[in-house]
Amino acid sequence: MCGIVGYTGKKKPINILVDGLRALEYRGYDSAGVAFWSNPSIKTVKRAGRLNNLVSALQGIEDKPGYAAIGHTRWATHGAPNDLNAHPHSDCTGNIFLVHNGIVENYKTLKEELQKAGHKFYSETDTEVISHLIEEEIKNNPLYSAKRSILNSINKLQGAFALLIMVKSEPEKLFAVRNFSPLVLGINGNDDEYIVASDPTPIARHTRQIIYMNDGDMAIISPKGYEFVDFKHNSLKKDIAQIDWDIEEAQRGGHAHFSAKEIFEQPDVIENVLRGRLIPEEGMAKLGGLETVREKLRGIKRFVITACGTAGFAAEVGEYMFEEYGGVPVEVELASEFRYRKPILDPETAVIFISQSGETADTIAALRESKEKGALTLGIVNVVGSSIARETHAGVYTHAGPEISVASYKAFTAQLTALVLYAMLLGRQRQMSMTMGKRIAEELKNIPQLMRQVLKQSDKVKEIAQKYKDFNNFLYIGRKYNYPIAYEGALKMKEVSYAHAEGYSSAEMKHGPIAMIDENFPTVAIIPKDSVYEKNFSNLQEIKARSGPIIAIATEGDEDIKYITEDVIYIPKTLEMLTPLLTIVPLQLFAYHSGVLRGRDVDRPRNLAKSVTVE
Numbered sequence: 001m002c003g004i005v006g007y008t009g010k011k012k013p014i015n016i017l018v019d020g021l022r023a024l025e026y027r028g029y030d031s032a033g034v035a036f037w038s039n040p041s042i043k044t045v046k047r048a049g050r051l052n053n054l055v056s057a058l059q060g061i062e063d064k065p066g067y068a069a070i071g072h073t074r075w076a077t078h079g080a081p082n083d084l085n086a087h088p089h090s091d092c093t094g095n096i097f098l099v100h101n102g103i104v105e106n107y108k109t110l111k112e113e114l115q116k117a118g119h120k121f122y123s124e125t126d127t128e129v130i131s132h133l134i135e136e137e138i139k140n141n142p143l144y145s146a147k148r149s150i151l152n153s154i155n156k157l158q159g160a161f162a163l164l165i166m167v168k169s170e171p172e173k174l175f176a177v178r179n180f181s182p183l184v185l186g187i188n189g190n191d192d193e194y195i196v197a198s199d200p201t202p203i204a205r206h207t208r209q210i211i212y213m214n215d216g217d218m219a220i221i222s223p224k225g226y227e228f229v230d231f232k233h234n235s236l237k238k239d240i241a242q243i244d245w246d247i248e249e250a251q252r253g254g255h256a257h258f259s260a261k262e263i264f265e266q267p268d269v270i271e272n273v274l275r276g277r278l279i280p281e282e283g284m285a286k287l288g289g290l291e292t293v294r295e296k297l298r299g300i301k302r303f304v305i306t307a308c309g310t311a312g313f314a315a316e317v318g319e320y321m322f323e324e325y326g327g328v329p330v331e332v333e334l335a336s337e338f339r340y341r342k343p344i345l346d347p348e349t350a351v352i353f354i355s356q357s358g359e360t361a362d363t364i365a366a367l368r369e370s371k372e373k374g375a376l377t378l379g380i381v382n383v384v385g386s387s388i389a390r391e392t393h394a395g396v397y398t399h400a401g402p403e404i405s406v407a408s409y410k411a412f413t414a415q416l417t418a419l420v421l422y423a424m425l426l427g428r429q430r431q432m433s434m435t436m437g438k439r440i441a442e443e444l445k446n447i448p449q450l451m452r453q454v455l456k457q458s459d460k461v462k463e464i465a466q467k468y469k470d471f472n473n474f475l476y477i478g479r480k481y482n483y484p485i486a487y488e489g490a491l492k493m494k495e496v497s498y499a500h501a502e503g504y505s506s507a508e509m510k511h512g513p514i515a516m517i518d519e520n521f522p523t524v525a526i527i528p529k530d531s532v533y534e535k536n537f538s539n540l541q542e543i544k545a546r547s548g549p550i551i552a553i554a555t556e557g558d559e560d561i562k563y564i565t566e567d568v569i570y571i572p573k574t575l576e577m578l579t580p581l582l583t584i585v586p587l588q589l590f591a592y593h594s595g596v597l598r599g600r601d602v603d604r605p606r607n608l609a610k611s612v613t614v615e
C-alpha cells in the first residue's frame with residue numbers, strides 16, 4: 001500500500017525523503033514522487049516504476065533546507081500507475097501539495113462539484129480532489145488560516161485517508177492528517193527536525209521518539225514544534241512513545257533477500273514469542289497482555305477469529321487448537337466477509353484479530369464492528385502501537401520484529417505460536433489437565449531447535465524447486481492441523497513464484513481437483529505422522545495411481561512414504577498440534593527458491609502490498 005514520508009527541519013530534504021521511501025518500499029508500490037522547496041518555489045518530481053527512476057529524475061536538482069517536503073510511494077487504486085497519477089498532487093493554483101494513502105469514497109461527487117466551480121483536473125486519482133477542495137476553501141474564506149481551511153476540507157471527505165499536506169503560504173509547515181490509514185510522527189528534538197511516515201521504519205534511523213497518530217487527528221508540524229488537534233479544531237495532548245527495535249533488525253543480515261532472512265530467523269522469533277510466557281512446570285502460559293481480561297475469559301462461551309490472507313490461515317490452525325485443547329467453540333471468518341455480514345456477537349463472545357501490520361483495513365473494520373456489538377476484542381499483532389493493537393480491549397504482541405518481505409513468513413509462525421499460548425491459557429482455565437499443559441509446554445520449547453533442523457534442508461528444497469521450475473500448476477494438500485497449511489503453502493507459491501498453486505483438503509481432492517492430476521501436475525502433500533496419517537496416505541495413493549508427481553512433507557522415519565512419492569522432505573516428530581510450525585518451513589523454502597529460480601522479485605512480488613490499508 002502507499003507509503004508516506006514528510007520532513008521539516010534544517011537539513012536538505014531530498015535524500016531524507018528518498019531514504020524514507022526506500023524504507024517503505026516493502027509496502028508495495030508502482031510509482032513514486034516528492035515535493036520540496038527549490039528556488040523560487042515548490043517543485044514536484046514524480047515517476048512511474050521503481051524508486052530508482054525517481055532518483056535519476058532528481059539528479060542535479062537543488063533542494064532548499066529549512067522547509068517542509070513530502071514524498072510518496074503509490075500503489076495504484078484510482079488510475080493507472082503513471083507519472084501523472086503519481087503523488088504528490090496539487091491544485092489549480094500550485095499552492096497546495098499533498099500525498100495520500102487510502103481511498104476517498106465520495107471523490108466523484110466532490111470532483112463534479114469542483115469541476116462545476118471551475119477547477120481543472122489533470123489526473124484520474126481520487127487524491128487530486130483533496131487539493132482542489134482545500135484550494136476552494138481558501139478561495140471562499142481568504143482570511144482563514146491554512147490549518148482551518150484544511151480541517152474544513154477534510155470534514156467533507158468520506159473514506160480512509162492519511163494525508164501529508166504542504167501549503168505555499170506556510171513553507172515550513174507539514175499538515176498531517178490521519179483517518180483510518182496509519183501515520184506516525186518522529187521527533188528529533190536535538191536537531192529540531194520532524195519526520196512523518198506511514199510507519200516507524202523510515203523514522204527509526206533519525207530518532208527513537210515517536211507519536212502514533214489516532215484516527216481523527218491532525219498534526220501541524222514545523223521545526224519550531226508541533227501541535228495536535230481533532231477534526232473539530234480541539235487541541236489534543238499526545239504521549240511520546242519509544243521505538244524499541246533496532247534498525248539493524250530491518251536489514252538483510254547477510255542473506256540474499258529479506259525473504260530468506262525472515263524464513264531463517266524463525267527459530268529466534270519463536271523464542272521471542274515464548275520468552276517469559278511459558279511456565280513449563282505448571283503447564284501454563286502467562287500472557288501479560290491478557291491479564292486485564294483474564295477473569296473475563298473464563299466466562300467466554302464462544303470465540304471468533306478473524307483476519308486476512310496468511311493471518312487468516314493462522315486463524316484456521318488456531319480453530320483446531322482452541323477446540324481440541326482450549327475446549328471452546330470457535331468460528332473463523334475472513335475479516336473482509338465478517339464486516340459485511342450481520343455477525344451475531346454478544347458480551348459472552350470474544351473476537352480475536354490476527355494481523356502482522358495491525359493496519360489491515362478489513363480487519364480494523366471487523367474490530368470496530370465487534371466492539372460496537374459488545375464483544376470482547378483481543379489482538380494477536382506484530383507491529384507495536386498499530387491501530388489493531390491499540391483498539392482491541394487486550395492482546396498479545398508476536399514480537400517477530402519488522403517484517404520487510406511483502407510475503408509473510410516469520411509473522412505467520414509467530415502467530416501460530418501465540419495461538420498455542422492462547423489455547424493453553426484457555427484450556428487450563430477450562431478442562432485441560434496440568435499434565436497435558438506440561439506436555440505442550442515441553443514440546444513447544446523444543447520447536448525452535450526442531451525448526452533449525454528443517455531449515456538445514458534448504459539446499460535439498462532448492463534442488464526440488466529446480467526440478468519443478470518449469471511447472472506452472474501445483475496442488476497443495478493436507479488434513480486437520482495441516483489443512484490450512486496447504487492453503488498457506490499454496491499462497492506463498494503464488495505470491496513469490498507467480499505459479500498457479502491450489503490449496504485443498506487431501507480428503508476433498510477426490511471430490512473434484514483430482515480431475516486435474518496427470519504427470520504434469522505435481523502435488524505437494526503435507527503428511528506428518530498424525531491422527532489422520534492413514535487417511536492422508538490413501539489420498540496420496542489415489543494421486544499416485546493417476547501418475548501425479550508427489551512432493552511430500554513427512555515425519556522422519558516414515559519409510560513407506562518414499563514408495564509413493566518422487567521427493568520427500570522430512571520434519572522431526574512433534575505433537576500433532578505443533579506440526580504446522582514445522583511443515584510450513586519447507587513450503588516457505590520451496591516457494592522462495594522457486595521464486596528466485598524463476599527470476600521473480602521475491603521480496604517485493606508484483607501487484608502486492610505489505611499492508612493492505614484499503615478495502
Ligand code: M6R
Pocket residue numbers: 308309310311312354355356357358359360363406407408409495608610611612
Ligand atoms: O498485516 P496483516 O497480517 O493484517 O496482513 C494480512 C494479509 O494482507 C497478508 O497476510 C497477506 O496475505 C500477505 N501477502 C501474505 O504473504
